[in-house]
Amino acid sequence: MSEQTISAKNKHWLTICQTSDLIKDSGICALIEQEFEEKQVAIFHLPNTEKQVYAVGNYDPIGQANVLYRGIVGSVGDDIVVSSPLYKQHFCLTTGKCLQEDKYIEVFPARIIDDYVQLFV
Amino acid sequence: MSSNNQQLVEKQKVVVVGNGMVGHHFVEQLAQLRTANPAIEITVLSAESRLAYDRVHLSEYFSGKTAADLAMTDEKTYQEWGVKFQTDAKVIYIDRANKQIVTKNDEVIEYDKLILATGSYPFVPPIPGKDRDHCLVYRTIDDLDDIQASAKVSKVGVVIGGGLLGLEAANALTALGLKTHVVEFAPQLMGVQIDAGGGRLLKEKIEALGVQVHTSKATRIIEDGDECRYKLCFSDDTVLETDLILFSAGIRPYDNLAKSFGLEMGERGGIVINNQCQTSDENIYAIGECALWNNFIFGLVAPGYNMAKVAAKHIMGEQASFTGADMSTKLKLMGVEVGSIGDAHAKTTGALTYTYENQPEGIYKKIVVSSDKTKMLGAVLIGDTSEYDSLLQYMLNAIDLPASPEALILPSSGEKPTLGVDALPDNAIICSCHNVTKGDIISSIDQGACTLGDVKTCTKASTGCGGCTALLKNVADKEFSSRGVEVKKDICEHFAYSRREIFDIVNVEKIKTFDELLASHGKGHGCEVCKPLTASILASVWNDYILKKPHLSLQDTNDTYLGNMQKDGTYSVVPRVAGGEITPDKLIALGQVAKKYKLYTKITGGQRVDLFGARVEELPPIWQELIDAGFETGHAYGKSLRTVKSCVGSIWCRFGVQDSVAMAIALENRYKGLRAPHKIKFGVSGCTRECAEAQSKDIGIIATEKGWNLYVCGNGGMKPRHGDLFAIDIDDETLVNYIDCILMFYVRTGDRLQRTSVWMDNMEGGLAYLQSVIIEDSLKLTDYLQAQMAAIIGTYQCEWKTTLSDPEALKRFKPFVNSSKPDSNIIFVQERDQIRPATTDEKIAQRSQTVKITNAGKIAEEA
Incomplete structure (x- = not known):
């Protein structure tokens, strides 16, 4: 992931919560309040995968509600999915990418640093 | 159709004389066809005291079935269809000129189209003494009542007539405990359907069952007996003593009405009809056993059904014609398998036969083929009818025979040529009872049927005599696999097992978590199919708290939040109201909670109250208040027992015969929380009026004077199915035992998201198999099933109560990990004095208004 190119647009790593707030193989939701808008981000913790934490927009563009963090995570082929x-x-x-329809949700870089969960927003 | 004609059709009065199986089938067909044209008026007149019932399975009346079980319809059904009907209303006069009929009650009824479905009556040979007491026939339920009464004061019974019906009747007499004889005029039994060789073996087999068969006997007179009530004196001067005489010497068309009023008749009776089933009067149709088509009377139900369909279509102005019927039959007579196909007697010119006889094992098989040995003409099978289906298809579809046709009936010494379903043409009839072709089955799959059960429901195939079950499965499986629908039952890409196999793995290997199961038997990271499925099985087998840490991530959102997610991401709240009984105080408490949290309130179909619009963060305080008021979770979110619906029962109702409410409450409390492949609903009715609609439930219980009748595997919803009658007049304890075992057996063997109705439709052996497993314990499984159910009942917990006392679990009910703000996208508007979710347009309107008010300054600045 090319962090430099993104950081050029006034983005930064924001600490959201502690790792103990994560739920193994499941999701939680964070509210990111920026100047003109609120963003809901779903954060998933999959300790048995390479990346460990994943963050995506919480809004389901098909169901049109903020619910994705309450979905079941797993895999389809090689893709890790909710x-x-x-x-x-x-x-x-x-x-x-949605695997069934031509829709996308936003993806946020996420990492674990010293027992804290950070998002690049 | 011209508009003129249309008007005529709209005014039509259709009157059906006779409410046997065929008459009823006509009504059913016409009622379906006229949905587009409801102005047609249908009136049915039955000479009997009851509406249509199943005569094919009449002998089961003696093995425990009631008249109600045999009924094919009832007053309610006819009322729902908008069909007028009268019983005890024999028609005595037809005024063809004025298009009117008169019943024996002197009622005059007008018709535009008249349907004669008067059926047939048993032929009683003119033997002196035939009218004495205890000389009976075998045709109606009233006849059976007479036979039963006579058998009580008799020891020996004789059936006169060794045809198909005669042997059925002999079976009935044996079942009633009589020493039974069959007397046949011809030199062999079932002379119409089978040849001399088959008849000889059939006689041996039936005699081995304790029924004496006397062939080539003509009865001269019935006289007083010496040891028994009567004595049959035969023309060869021999005699046979008996107490009861049952005549079953063939049928005669009930055609006197048509004869008296001038319709064209056959030389030996029968109302002559054309290919549209019209008689010589174009406004009068005749169908079933009273009709004579091409100088032939069809004494089977399938051709009768066909005529009914043709007549109904013709009346509606659709193209249809009756072109004869195949009279092949397969049946089990007193446990002996008998099959007869086509030209069983090899009467076709040049016909050749192959015969196989195995006397020690009691098997006789013969096939009749064309002179060039390329086509099947007929067959006789006694003792083993396993080849019936394929032989029949060879004949019906004129399929070329293999080089050595005898291999078709020889025991499997080598490779037996099998008839691939590919060889069948699309118009091959697979189910002759309901006239379903291979093409019908394929088109039902084209239209979305994706299991064998679906195909049965859509086409009705295999729901009549059931003889085509195996063939139907072959055709459907072949079709499924050819379109890539894999018939294998892997639950998903992560596990190459069926739900049942996973259940056994968890049980046998004592697996307690999903991770263990995935590591030992799966691959990948799991998904929304295998995770909840495993959670459900773990709950069924070990009954842990479902939000225990290792199981938490496996649950569907409904199970995680112990509520039902609605379209806007809020949840509904449904406390348990066992049996639908609720005190005023609890009702008030419910109302107060709903009011306080501004929840939309609706009464459900399961006799409880649903509160909608709760945000995740509101769920714990709402449930705390409900639990304080004495409620517990209703499991409306789970694939588990939902509700036990009940009527008010014998405590209040004038008609109730048992306390249905108490039973409903006891059952709901017993099975609450049980996790299953899908949701489960019960109903308990306090009498046969069935106000709780129990027959549309997975488990339906209807009170009787003596106890309870248990129905299983019913369903409302998308594909309604009436429950099957599982047991009659059982007591409380037996009822609970049976339900314990049936539910656990379903939990153990059902597929994922398979309701009990589909489970039953796909069960090989169907109801009889389930009865044998549960009632007769044929798998030696019931002790285990009961123990497992007892363990689950013993470890029940209210999941909401457990959740509220677990701070870890409550963490999930915060909307955001880093904020206590609510989700701003959940917006309600008012409708009929309650909330409802705002539509997208309403949300946009509301938001821009809020922005205008709160950020007025900022927006002005930007502009």
Whole structure:
């Protein structure tokens, strides 16, 4: 992930919570309040995968509600995905692509530093 | 159709004389066809005291079935269809000129189209003494009542007539405990359907069952007996003593009405009809056993059904014609398998036969082929009818025979040529009871049927005699696999097992977490299919608190938040109201909670109250108040027992015969929390009026004078299915035992998201198999099933109560990990004095207004 190119646009790593707030193989939601808008970010913790934490927009563009962090995570082939709790479409947690329809959700870089969870927003 | 004609059709009065199986089928067909044209008026007149019932399975009346079980319809159904009907209303006069009929009650009824479905009556040979007491026939339920009464004061019974029906009747007499004889005029039994060789073996087999068969006997007179009530004196001067005489010497068309009023008749009876089933009067149709088509009377139900369909279509102005019927039959007579196909007697010119007989094992098979040995003409099978289906298809579809046709019936010494379903043409009839072709099955799959059960429901195939079950499965499986629908039952890409196999793995290997199961039997990271499935199985087998840490991530959102997610991401709250009984105080408490949290309130179909619009963060305080008021979770979110619906029962109702409310409450409390492949609903009715609609539930219980009748595997919803009657007049304890076992068996063997109705439709052996497993314990499984159910009942907990006392679990009910603000996208508007989710347009309107008010300055600045 090319952090420099993104950081050029006034973005920075924001500490959200402690790792103990994460739920193994499941999601929590963070509210990011920026100047003109609120953003809901779903953060998933999959300790058995390479990346460990994944962050995507919480808004389900198909069901049109803020629910994705309450979906079940898993895999489809090699993709790590969350399944929408509303209508069960799969969204890839690394690309944001919906596997069933031509829709995307936003993807945020996420990392664990010293027991803290940070998002690049 | 011209508009003129249309008007005529709209005014039509259709009157059906006779409410046997065929008459009823006509009504059903016409009622379905006229949905587009409801102005057609249908009236049915039955000479009997009851509406249509199943005569094919009449003998089951003696093995415990009631008249209600045999019924094919009831007053309620006809009322729902908008069909007028009268019983005890024999028609005595037809005024063809004025298009009117008169019943024996002197009622005059007008018709535009008249349907004669008067059926047939048993032929009683003119033997002196035939009218004495205890000389009976076998045709109606009233006849059966007479036979039963007579059998009580008799020891020996004789059936006169060794045809198909005669042997059925002999079976009935044996079932009633009589020493039974069959007397046949011809030199063999079932002379119409089978040849001399088959008849000889059939006689041996039936005699081995304790029924004496006397062939080539003509009865001369019935006289007083010496040891028994009567004595049959035969023309060869021999005699046979008996107490009861049952005539079953064939049927005669019930055609006197048509004869008296001038319709064209056959030389030996029968109302002559054309290919549209019209008689010589174009406004009068005749169908079933009273009709004579091409100088032939069809004494089977399938051709009758066909005629009914043709007549109904013709009346509606659709193209249809009756072109004869195949009279092949397969049946089990007193446990002996008998099959007859086509030209069983090899009467076709040049016909050749192959015969296989195995006397020690009691098997006789013969096939009749064309002179060039390329086509099947007919067959006789006694003792083993396993080849019936494929032989029949060879004949019906004129499929070329293999080089050595005898291999088709020889025991499998080598490779037996099998008839691939690919070889069948699309118009091959697979189910002759409901006239379903291979093409019908394929088109049902085209239209979305994706299991064998779906195909059965859509086409009705295999729901009549069931003889085509195996063939239907072959055709459907072949079709499924050819379109890439894999018939294998892997639950998902992570596990190459069916739900049932995973259940056994968890049970046998004592697996307690999903991670263990994935590591030992799966691959990848799991998904929304295998995770909840495993959670459900773990709950069924070990009954842990479902939000215990290792299981937390496996649950669907509904199970995680112990509520039902609605379209806007809020949840609904449904406390348990067992049996639908609720005190005023609890009702007030519910109302107060709903009011305080501004929840939309609605009564559910399961006799409880649903509160909508709760945000995740509101769920714990709402439930705390409900639990304080004495409620517990209703599991409306789980694939588990939902509700036990009940009527008010014998405590209040004038008609109730058992306390249905107490039973409903006891059952709901017993099975609450049980996790299953899908949701489960019960109903308990206090009498046969069935106000709780129990027959549309997975488990339906209807009170009787003596106890309870148990129905299983019913369903409302998308594909309604009436429950099957599982047991009759059982006591409380037996009822609970059976339900314990049925539910655990379903939990153990059902597929993911498979309701009990589909589970039953896909169960090989169906109801009888389930009865044998549960009632007769054929798998030696019931002790285990009961123990498992007892363990689950013993470890029940209210999941909300457990959650509220667990700070770790409560963490999930915060909307955001880093903020206590609510989700700003959840917006309600008012409608009919309650909230509802705002539409997208309403949200946009509301937001811009809020922005205008709060950020007025900023927006002005930007502009």
